[in-house]
Amino acid sequence: MLILYGSAKIHLKHPTPDMKRNLVCLLQLSRDLYNASIMEISDSYKRFHALPSYDELTENLKSRKEYQAIGRKYSAVIIEALSNCKKYFRITQYRTDKSKQLLDKKNLNKIKPPCKSKIIFPVLLKNPEIENGFLLLPATNQTPVLKIRLPSAYAHHQIMRIHLHTSCNFRNWELIIEYPLQVIENPNLNVHKVLGIDLGVSNFCTCVTNAGDSFIVDGRRLKSIIQGYCKYEKKFHSHGKGTVRQASLQRKTAYRIRDYLNKSVKYIINYCINQHVHKIVVGWGIHFQTFELGHQNNQIFSYFPYAVFVKALKTKCHQNGILFLKTDESFTSQASAIDLDQIPAYVTPTEQRFSGHRRYRGLYITKDKIKINADINGAFNILRKCNAITDPDMIRLSSRGLAQPQRIHILSSETAPSFPNK
Incomplete structure (x- = not known):
């Protein structure tokens, strides 16, 4: 049976300075784990000419500080997104006898710039907790539990995944939520x-x-x-x-x-x-x-x-x-x-x-x-x-x-x- 998911974008209006500081820190931790995962995938491909699975990638990253800093709930979604990335499968198909380069730069996910840069990797989270109309973002080693108020129309939805990102020098904050849709039958078609x-x-x-x-x-x-x-x-x-x-x-x-x-x-x-x-x-x-x-x-x-x-x-x-x-x-x-x-x-x-x-x-x-x-x-x-x-x-x-x-x-x-x- 086909399961459909709808999405809604929620604009975070005027976050407090503490909330904004914690959100920026959370985005930076997410970006650090993204970079560590990219390096691990690249090294594995150079050494074994094969792509690591999700379990192998998780096992290799558990001991790294980037994984320990952001926690298991956030890291699981980021690693899963990278381990299933189709761009890396295109690399193995793209290789020819004439090409001596191991990786095609156009098909690679790029390493995000260091922390001082404004380019941040978005926060991904599956099955978040909802309490009294507030979305709870789990705590990390550097941030507490963050509460984001949801609109009343989505406060009682079963949210499957969230996607938090920012733009315009941290002035625009958007929270994208994904929830299952109810399929409507129209027998008169x-x-x-x-x-x-x-x-x-x-x-x-x-x-x-x-x-x-x-x-x-x-x-x-x-x-x-x-x-x-x-x-x-x-x-x-x-x-x-x-x-x-x-x-x-x-x-x-x-x-x-x-x-x-x-x-x-x-x-x-x-x-x-x-x-x-x-x-x-x-x-x-x-x-x-x-x-x-x-x-x-x-x-x-x-x-x-x-x-x-x-x-x-x-x-x-x-x-x-x-x-x-x-x-x-x-x-x-x-x-x-x-x-x-x-x-x-x-x-x-x-x-x-x-x-x-x-x-x-x-x-x-x-x-x-x-x-x-x-x-x-x-x-x-x-x-x-x-x-x-x-x-x-x-x-x-x-x-x-x-x-x-x-x-x-x-x-x-x-x-x-x-x-x-x-």
Whole structure:
């Protein structure tokens, strides 16, 4: 049975000087153990050409001062995270006869700088204790038991793991908690209904079903948030790093973006449940955010958190019994869905020719001079790539009005989804 975990970020507002001093010390102890574990793994690989297991790594580190200083509860999670790291398995596969280097520097976890540096490894802890609405961080040789008040919505959750980290020169403190999610069964979903999603900028999510229903999640508000952040970040960065206003700007911008993404995911999931959609297909490209689109477009496009959105959507799909699938989005914007152009599965070195073309921004012209929305055309091609829509259905849908889909403004009071109490 698949076990799903949800996460919530809690901002620690105005910690006392003693609390802040103890948290910084705890982060430094965590970083010291991280460095010791990295050195132990590296030495073991150099000597035996094999990676140590979790038990071997724990046994070798028990006698070191870094392990004894932070304690068993913290160290167990850090060592487990490093012993299961897939980057080290890539090293053994990457070795070739031509390469005489034992370790590839690009694939190695880097040693964190010494204690005077501001780069700190986050604190990890499994199954923390909760007492009267307070999260208890166990004591170490240098810090007492720390109490952090939890919001009432999470005070009675079964917390499986916590992740404490800081940023902006110890001005922003965040506690990430992970807790199990309850899987919701939706027996009314139709296995033949599929929703295709094409990701963009001004049109953040262009969604279309294999029945021809379509809507666009507006992305211009999110674009404005990112543009404003880049503008003021440049201004504050010129005056110096780590200012109070810069820390506040980063925190508030992250909250606004997270709120926008969560509401977008919630709206799409509610739409699928109401329309009995059983599967969601998202067009995805590994390097599609690295294209050269010009200075201004690169600034916006590279900041858009598509991976965060797709991950949140995938989790919500699994929670509500909706199938989730990612497919390569190569040539989906160029091929004509109505003309049934053949779409290559991946990027090919040869130049491809298609029936239709883009005449204006956002408007696609087919071979028969039919005008449709360019992103709707891309979403239909995403459905065609995964065989979610047949050619006869595509011909039948070509007679429908596909030029002006409904635009959804997520932050408006009329379309904003309601969130139940946790």
